[in-house]
Every structure is written in structure tokens, then in C-alpha cells.
Amino acid sequence: MQLKTATLINDGKAVKLGWxxxxxxxxxxxxxxDNAPDGATRSxxxxxxxxxxxxxxxxxxxTKAEISAAGDLTATFAxxxxxxxxxxxxxxxxAYDQTPARQAGWLAPEIETWDAGLQAKTPVILHExxxxxxxxxxxxxxxxxxxxxxxxxxxxxxxxxLIEVAEMFGFVRETNYGKWFEVRAEVNPNxxxxxxxxxxxxxxxxxxxxxxxxxxxxxxxxxxxxxxxVVVDGFRxxxxxxxxxxxxxxxxxxxxARFEYAxxxxxxxxxxxxxxxxxxxGEMIAIRFNNRSAAAFTDIPYDDMADFYAAYRRFAEIIxxxxxxxxxxxxxxxxxxVDNTRVLHARKSFSSSGTRWLQGCYADKDGxxxxxxxxxxxxxxxx
Amino acid sequence: MQLKTATLINDGKAVKLGWxxxxxxxxxxxxxxDNAPDGATRSxxxxxxxxxxxxxxxxxxxTKAEISAAGDLTATFAxxxxxxxxxxxxxxxxAYDQTPARQAGWLAPEIETWDAGLQAKTPVILHExxxxxxxxxxxxxxxxxxxxxxxxxxxxxxxxxLIEVAEMFGFVRETNYGKWFEVRAEVNPNxxxxxxxxxxxxxxxxxxxxxxxxxxxxxxxxxxxxxxxVVVDGFRxxxxxxxxxxxxxxxxxxxxARFEYAxxxxxxxxxxxxxxxxxxxGEMIAIRFNNRSAAAFTDIPYDDMADFYAAYRRFAEIIxxxxxxxxxxxxxxxxxxVDNTRVLHARKSFSSSGTRWLQGCYADKDGxxxxxxxxxxxxxxxx
Numbered sequence: 001m002q003l004k005t006a007t008l009i010n011d012g013k014a015v016k017l018g019w020x021x022x023x024x025x026x027x028x029x030x031x032x033x034d035n036a037p038d039g040a041t042r043s044x045x046x047x048x049x050x051x052x053x054x055x056x057x058x059x060x061x062x063t064k065a066e067i068s069a070a071g072d073l074t075a076t077f078a079x080x081x082x083x084x085x086x087x088x089x090x091x092x093x094x095a096y097d098q099t100p101a102r103q104a105g106w107l108a109p110e111i112e113t114w115d116a117g118l119q120a121k122t123p124v125i126l127h128e129x130x131x132x133x134x135x136x137x138x139x140x141x142x143x144x145x146x147x148x149x150x151x152x153x154x155x156x157x158x159x160x161x162l163i164e165v166a167e168m169f170g171f172v173r174e175t176n177y178g179k180w181f182e183v184r185a186e187v188n189p190n191x192x193x194x195x196x197x198x199x200x201x202x203x204x205x206x207x208x209x210x211x212x213x214x215x216x217x218x219x220x221x222x223x224x225x226x227x228x229x230v231v232v233d234g235f236r237x238x239x240x241x242x243x244x245x246x247x248x249x250x251x252x253x254x255x256x257a258r259f260e261y262a263x264x265x266x267x268x269x270x271x272x273x274x275x276x277x278x279x280x281x282g283e284m285i286a287i288r289f290n291n292r293s294a295a296a297f298t299d300i301p302y303d304d305m306a307d308f309y310a311a312y313r314r315f316a317e318i319i320x321x322x323x324x325x326x327x328x329x330x331x332x333x334x335x336x337x338v339d340n341t342r343v344l345h346a347r348k349s350f351s352s353s354g355t356r357w358l359q360g361c362y363a364d365k366d367g368x369x370x371x372x373x374x375x376x377x378x379x380x381x382x383x
Numbered sequence: 384m385q386l387k388t389a390t391l392i393n394d395g396k397a398v399k400l401g402w403x404x405x406x407x408x409x410x411x412x413x414x415x416x417d418n419a420p421d422g423a424t425r426s427x428x429x430x431x432x433x434x435x436x437x438x439x440x441x442x443x444x445x446t447k448a449e450i451s452a453a454g455d456l457t458a459t460f461a462x463x464x465x466x467x468x469x470x471x472x473x474x475x476x477x478a479y480d481q482t483p484a485r486q487a488g489w490l491a492p493e494i495e496t497w498d499a500g501l502q503a504k505t506p507v508i509l510h511e512x513x514x515x516x517x518x519x520x521x522x523x524x525x526x527x528x529x530x531x532x533x534x535x536x537x538x539x540x541x542x543x544x545l546i547e548v549a550e551m552f553g554f555v556r557e558t559n560y561g562k563w564f565e566v567r568a569e570v571n572p573n574x575x576x577x578x579x580x581x582x583x584x585x586x587x588x589x590x591x592x593x594x595x596x597x598x599x600x601x602x603x604x605x606x607x608x609x610x611x612x613v614v615v616d617g618f619r620x621x622x623x624x625x626x627x628x629x630x631x632x633x634x635x636x637x638x639x640a641r642f643e644y645a646x647x648x649x650x651x652x653x654x655x656x657x658x659x660x661x662x663x664x665g666e667m668i669a670i671r672f673n674n675r676s677a678a679a680f681t682d683i684p685y686d687d688m689a690d691f692y693a694a695y696r697r698f699a700e701i702i703x704x705x706x707x708x709x710x711x712x713x714x715x716x717x718x719x720x721v722d723n724t725r726v727l728h729a730r731k732s733f734s735s736s737g738t739r740w741l742q743g744c745y746a747d748k749d750g751x752x753x754x755x756x757x758x759x760x761x762x763x764x765x766x
Contacts, residue, residue: 026685028692031688034692048646048676049674050675174555176753192426192433208747209596209749210594256662263429266753268753268760269756274663279639279656280637291436294432296414296477298478299479300479313437366591374648377651
């Protein structure tokens with residue numbers, strides 16, 4: 001992709017670029033200067049910016065904008081008298097001269113929402129393949145980015161294996177539940193997870209801020225009747241709620257819920273965050289939903305509370321709709337991972353005869369996405 | 384605190400309560416039912432809710448609301464025919480029948496912003512006292528909640544001591560930098576932190592999502608000239624920007640910045656989040672500011688970009704204003720902790736003769752706040 005034209009506009013405060021493809025975009029002089037890729041602006045070793053915005057004169061202008069023989073931009077800035085080159089492809093990738101048409105709750109392009117239809121297409125990888133086949137591992141991680149959910153089979157059937165799995169792509173988030181925790185029926189449990197009760201679809205630890213963004217659950221034994229696992233796409237549930245009841249969707253995004261957990265000595269966790277979180281630009285970025293740890297909601301005005309509760313109820317109904325569920329019964333050596341900011345998980349109640357022993361741990365998405373980006377970047381470089 | 388009156392309103396869909404103090408508040412029947420503290424609704428063992436909203440009839444009403452001899456509320460719900468008692472003090476604490484007057488960027492009451500004047504009042508605790516004196520430790524944690532910053536002295540001068548400090552109140556967040564990392568001048572550093580350059584005041588790892596919400600930096604050796612540490616209250620900087628330039632403040636809250644780090648093999652971290660983050664109700668909840676890892680900002684419309692950059696520049700100027708800075712030079716055995724979602728830290732450049740050896744690690748605020756809440760709760764129970 002090459003540039004064809006570069007015209008200074010607004011007295012050199014900006015430049016209008018045209019590519020050979022016919023696309024055009026305006027860039028501000030100050031933005032270009034701040035993002036200059038030259039060695040005095042960015043470290044060649046680690047890519048970090050070496051200067052601050054205050055090192056760049058506030059009255060920065062372009063005095064010249066030329067297209068090189070290769071079709072790239074060479075820009076000259078006053079008052080610094082500095083010339084910098086920008087690849088045409090980099091510029092088109094970072095163009096900001098259009099405002100996308102979006103509605104509140106829009107999703108990033110790498111996200112695909114799903115319902116029960118994902119059942120047959122669940123992303124699965126063998127533990128051994130994940131360890132030895134970098135491309136296959138990258139595909140599995142990409143599927144987790146896309147669907148917020150993945151399964152691994154053939155995990156060594158020994159206590160703590162899930163930690164080794166988490167470390168294949170990232171880092172464990174240790175909490176008051178430990179580096180990992182045992183999920184099995186207990187006498188006097190400090191959490192209802194440690195019973196044989198069914199658990200409504202939920203995200204984990206909404207009373208934590210930040211919540212753990214990934215959860216892994218690994219099966220070591222499972223001889224009970226019942227205890228099936230269920231996952232539900234919270235983003236799809238949000239989309240359905242918005243389509244049916246835009247006002248209710250808005251209420252769940254605009255008002256904070258509260259969550260709390262004080263089931264163990266020395267632990268009193270509390271948070272105040274919305275059930276459906278939007279970024280400042282309206283992007284849907286997180287779901288928090290957990291009947292067990294929902295505290296009294298006190299941040300909704302009286303006049304909105306009835307509608308808020310109606311929206312909360314409808315959201316719960318959508319989440320409980322079997323048409324939303326992917327279900328499976330974990331066998332020993334099987335593990336699933338969920339994006340805990342998006343995908344809810346549930347379990348059916350199970351018999352008190354037999355043994356159901358899972359281990360769970362938390363990790364964070366930034367590590368997974370970083371590992372994935374590095375694999376993808378390596379593939380691009382090799383291609 | 385006792386109740387005096389309870390009047391059903393809106394056909395039993397709500398109740399209006401009056402306390403002996405003259406206060407009044409309305410509560411919805413459904414809200415009361417959902418927050419019932421009885422043993423069938425909440426686990427007596429761990430406090431978790433045993434039912435879901437879908438277990439509560441949508442047409443729930445109050446048929447009776449009575450004041451007990453102790454001044455508490457006893458409410459009877461239809462169609463369940465269930466009676467539940469609510470302590471008068473709990474009700475007043477959870478009343479939601481008023482909308483507080485707030486401007487965008489309001490702060491929670493436990494937050495107090497500061498400038499250079501905090502220098503003389505820096506919260507400091509001796510390591511030994513933190514370990515043995517629960518009340519003093521609680522006060523130090525409360526000061527960190529209030530100011531986002533604290534110092535510990537007398538930390539054992541051995542590698543890894545900071546981990547033991549983090550575990551006094553919470554859990555370490557391990558990242559690609561390790562469980563902890565060495566901060567000293569290196570040849571070919573993968574991060575500019577590992578040089579003797581000065582570093583502009585910044586929050587750490589804004590390219591991570593979620594960011595680590597706490598950072599600890601512990602000094603093991605310091606014989607260089609310079610290298611002083613500086614901390615700045617990002618919330619105060621936000622308040623100053625808002626007072627001077629409300630439009631600029633709004634731009635930094637409404638549009639996402641982008642951050643990235645790819646300084647090490649296998650690591651490509653990226654995030655898209657605002658520099659000043661507000662909750663959906665306008666509460667100021669996080670600051671992200673880091674010139675080294677700021678990526679090209681591509682989520683601001685062309686027509687807003689010039690004003691966005693002007694606001695970014697002014698925010699940087701406020702952050703660099705010496706009137707905002709608390710400065711100190713860490714001695715061996717001294718550690719400081721910052722709320723990395725609020726307080727920026729900087730260091731002055733230092734000489735290449737002598738040794739400056741710090742160790743850093745990340746942790747999360749939820750653990751610290753939980754430990755603090757448990758200490759405060761214990762003190763309340765004991766009182």
C-alpha cells in the first residue's frame with residue numbers, strides 16, 4: 001500500500017494523505033510528531049517512547065510533507081526542524097479520520113457471540129499438542145479470544161496440573177482461595193461452590209476488583225450422577241437484552257451493582273461495578289453476574305429501581321434459557337477455561353454418591369492475549 | 384437507630400419507612416425480598432445468597448410492614464406469604480431513596496486527594512510494627528486507601544523481602560516481569576526502567592488489562608547521586624484539570640487511549656482504556672498515564688484530536704508541577720507502595736557511579752482492602 005498525495009492543511013497543523021487505493025485520511029501534526037518512529041523518539045531496543053509530550057513544542061506544525069519513492073510519508077516539523085518517515089501501511093492502519101457508526105454495547109471485531117449452537121464447535125486442544133504445536137496452540141488461544149471459552153483434554157491427572165496449563169500462556173492470579181482451589185462437596189463449606197448444589201450460571205468473584213479475567217477448571221475425578229458443566233455467552237445475553245429492551249440494557253450498564261464475599265475469616269471483599277460494563281465509547285467490555293455474591297444494590301435511584309430489577313430479571317431469564325447453553329460433563333484429565341469477564345459458567349446439582357473433584361484457578365487475559373499476539377506476530381514475520 | 388413508621392405505598396409494591404431521627408426512605412418490595420437476610424435466602428455459614436432472582440415471583444408485593452418492639456421492620460410478602468425481619472440500622476445504611484448531587488469525576492468519601500503538602504504526613508509504618516500491631520497495621524492500610532500511597536521502613540534487607548510484605552495484606556500479581564523484578568541500570572535493557580534515566584511520573588503497565596492495582600518498590604542498595612523517588616496524586620491532577628478545563632477533562636474520560644509493550648521476546652501487550660477512567664455513575668476510578676508505553680491514539684475523532692492533545696498536554700503539565708510532588712530518597716530497607724490506579728510515581732535520573740538496586744512487584748487492591756475491612760470489622764465487633 002503506497003501513498004500518492006500529501007497536502008498540508010489548516011496552516012500545517014494537519015496533513016491530508018491520499019493512498020493509491022483511493023483512501024484518504026487527515027492526520028494532525030502533533031499526533032504525527034508524538035508517534036514518530038525515529039530512534040530519538042522511540043528506543044530501538046524495546047520500542048518505548050523516550051520523550052514526553054512536554055518535550056514536543058505545543059505549536060508544532062508541518063512545514064513539508066513528501067511522498068518517498070517507496071510511497072511512504074516524510075514529514076518535516078517546525079519549530080524542531082526535524083524530518084521523520086512513516087510507512088504508508090502503518091499510517092493507514094492507524095488512521096483515525098472517521099467515526100465508526102456504533103450503538104452502545106458494540107463488540108470488538110475479534111469477538112463472535114454464540115449460543116447453544118457452539119456446542120458442536122467448541123474449541124478443543126490436546127494438552128500434548130498445545131505444548132508441542134505452536135500454530136495449533138495459537139489457534140486455540142485465538143478461539144478463546146473469539147468465543148471466551150475453550151477446552152483442553154489429556155491434561156495429566158495429577159493435582160496442580162491446571163497451574164502448568166495456565167503457565168503455558170500466562171500467569172496465575174493468586175487469591176484468598178489460594179494459588180488454586182479444590183472444588184468438591186465439603187461439610188461447612190465457606191462457599192456454596194463446595195457443595196453438591198447446582199449453581200446458577202455466574203461469573204466468578206465479581207466482589208473482587210479487578211476480577212480475575214480468566215478461570216480454569218480441571219477435572220481429576222468424576223463418578224457422580226449429574227454435575228454437568230454449562231457455559232453461557234454473557235455478551236450474547238447482553239445483545240439479546242438490548243434487542244428486546246434497550247432501556248433495560250441501558251439501566252444495567254449505567255448503574256453499578258454491588259457484590260460482596262465474607263465467607264472466610266479475615267476476608268471481606270466488596271465491589272461496586274455494573275453488571276454489564278461498557279467502555280467510555282460504548283464497547284461492551286465485561287459482564288458480572290452472580291446471585292450468590294450480589295449485595296444490596298444501593299446505587300440505583302428510587303425511580304429507576306423497579307425497571308432495573310425488571311431488566312435484571314430478564315437478563316437472568318436470558319442467561320437461564322437452554323438455547324444459550326453449551327453443556328458438557330468433564331472427564332478426568334479435561335479442563336475448561338472461560339473469559340471470566342464474559343462467559344458465565346454453571347453446574348448442575350449432583351448425587352451425593354460418587355466423587356466429583358475439580359481444581360480451579362484464576363489467571364489474567366492480558367497474558368493470554370500477549371502470548372497469542374506474539375505467536376501471530378511471529379507467524380506474520382515468518383510468512 | 385429505630386424505626387417509627389412503616390406505610391405501604393404503591394399498592395404494596397413499596398414501603399415508606401420513617402426513623403425516630405426523622406429520616407424517611409422508600410424501599411421496593413422486590414428489593415427487600417431479594418435482600419432478605421433469613422436463613423432460607425442467605426447461607427448462615429458463608430453469607431451467600433441461596434436463591435436466584437428467578438426464585439422470587441415477579442409480582443412480589445408487601446402485604447404487611449410492621450415495626451417490632453426493638454424498632455426493626457418485619458415485612459410480609461405475597462404471594463410467598465413469607466415474613467422477614469430487617470434491622471433498622473441495616474435499612475438506613477442501605478437506603479437508596481435519594482440521588483446524591485455529583486459532578487463527573489466525583490470521588491468516594493474514603494478518598495482524600497493531596498499535593499506536595501502530604502510530604503510531612505506520609506503514612507509510614509515500621510515493618511516490625513506492621514507484623515505485630517494489628518491496629519497500627521490497619522491504620523497504615525487505611526491511609527493507603529485514603530492517599531493511595533504508603534511507606535514501610537525496617538524491611539529486612541534481603542532479596543525478595545517485598546513479597547513477604549505484599550503477603551501481609553494480599554497476593555502478588557505475577558507477570559511477564561516475574562513474581563518480582565530487579566530495578567537497576569542494565570546494558571540493553573528491555574525496559575527504560577532498567578537504566579539510569581529519569582522517568583516521568585507514570586502509572587505502571589497501562590498496557591495490561593486489568594492493570595496491576597498496587598505496586599511495591601523496595602530498596603536494597605542506594606549509593607548513587609540522584610535517583611530520588613517522586614509520587615503524584617493522579618486523582619488530584621484530574622480534579623485540577625477538570626477545574627481549569629472541564630471540556631478537556633471530559634475528552635480524557637470519554638475517549639480511550641492505547642498502550643502497548645513489546646520489549647521482550649514472546650510478549651506483546653496491548654490495551655485500550657481511557658487516561659482518566661470514570662465509572663458509569665461518573666466516579667473517578669482510575670488513572671493511566673505513561674509516556675513510554677503510550678501507543679498511537681486512534682479512538683479519538685479527528686475533530687476532537689487537537690483538543691484531546693491539548694488536554695493531554697495540560698494533564699502532563701499538572702502532573703509535572705512540583706507543587707504536586709511528594710519526593711523522598713529510599714534508603715536500604717525502605718519500601719513504598721502505590722495504588723497504581725491512582726498515584727503516579729517517577730524517579731530522578733542518577734549518577735552512573737554507585738549502586739541503586741530496587742526490587743519491585745505488583746499486587747492487587749482487593750486483597751489490601753479486604754484485609755483492612757476485616758481488621759475494621761473485627762475492631763467494631765470487639766468495641
